[in-house]
Amino acid sequence: MATLSTAVPTPQAAPEREILYVADPLCTWCWGFAPVSLELAAAGAAGHAAFRVVAGGMTAGRNTPLHAFEVSGMLAEWQRVHAATGQAFAFDHPVDTTTVFDSGPASRALALMGRLRPELALAYLHRLQQAFFVERRDLTDLDTLTNCAMNCGANQKSFAAALAGPDADAAFQQDLELGGTLGLRSFPSVALRHGSHYALLTVGYRPWDALAPRFEQWLELG
Secondary structure, X not given: OOEOOOOOXXXXXXXXXXXXXXXXOOOHHHHHOHHHHHHXXXXXXXXXXXXEEEEOOOOOOOOOEOOHHHHHHHHHHHHHHHHHHOOOOOOOOOOOOOOEOOOHHXXXXXXXXXXXXXXXXXXXXHHHHHHHHOOOOOOOOHHHHHHHHHXXXXXXXXXXXXXXXXXXXXXXXXXXXXXXXOOOOOOOEEEEEEOOEEEEEEEOOOOHHHHHHHHHHHHHHO
8 A cells, every 4th residue: 555645744633544535516526436435534543543624625726617518528437437336316407507516615615514524525525426426406506505514414504604704614624635645636546544544445436345355455454
């Protein structure tokens, strides 16, 4: 298992073992990886390893609609991910040239959830993904982001207020810096931390059967 940079500062209150899942709500392969992430989180909990979602910001800041060639490529990717993972997609109502493909607002909200209610972060990521890929809702819309938070058990009004404040920006920036420092700029990616030592589990989609042996080895050896 590849070793990553150990120059990442570890908070004093951080758990001894931690799984860092770097993902973006609009990343198609991250949606394909959703069932794997649940397996990983469950195996981590059984092995006393905490699970942390790190927001990716894949297309943060893009405020223009998709071009026709991008729509074509994205639909082809939807088909590939569906074939490989079985994950559902709204093939009857896909993205088009009116879709603004900006993952910044959703990534910012995801990072905030990771700070306010870390135990809900993975469920929130999956709810955002379902909203976009299956329900075809707009993840740049504040009401969509806060409704999804409420669906996961967060207080909608409190979350909306926090999302409008500086804490959301700070949380998102911290996630971007962490992913960048670890060199994890492709999604989905998973790093494993034991103390101040980081190891790479995967960059890109892999099924749980392929990851489980390496993960179990990490739990045993640290």
